[in-house]
Amino acid sequence: MPKLKIRKSAKKRYKLIVGKRFIRKKAFKGHLLEKKSQKQKRNLSKSVVVSKSDTKAIRKMLIC
Template identity: 75%
Template sequence: MPKLKIRKSAKKRYKLIKNRKFIRKRAFKGHLLEKKSKKQKRNLGTNIIVSTSDTKQIRRMLVC
């Protein structure tokens, strides 16, 4: 059986923290920032914990 490879795109997007949870960046912070308020841009800059229903798929992509 061939060696399982990790998905590089998932490795760049998710980070494993304690309690076997993943964190990710929020969306909508890449462009068109002129029309967004300071509060919205500040809140989009924070990290968020991935939902538990998605962790199984992410763990499979990262082979961990």
């Protein structure tokens, strides 16, 4: 059986934290930032914990 490879894109986007949970960055901070308020941009910079329903799929992509 061939070696299983991890998804490199998922490895760059998600980080494993304590308790077998993942954190990710928020979307909508890449461009068109001039019309967004400072408060919105500040909140988009924060990391969030991935929902339980998505954790299984991410774990499968990263083969943990």
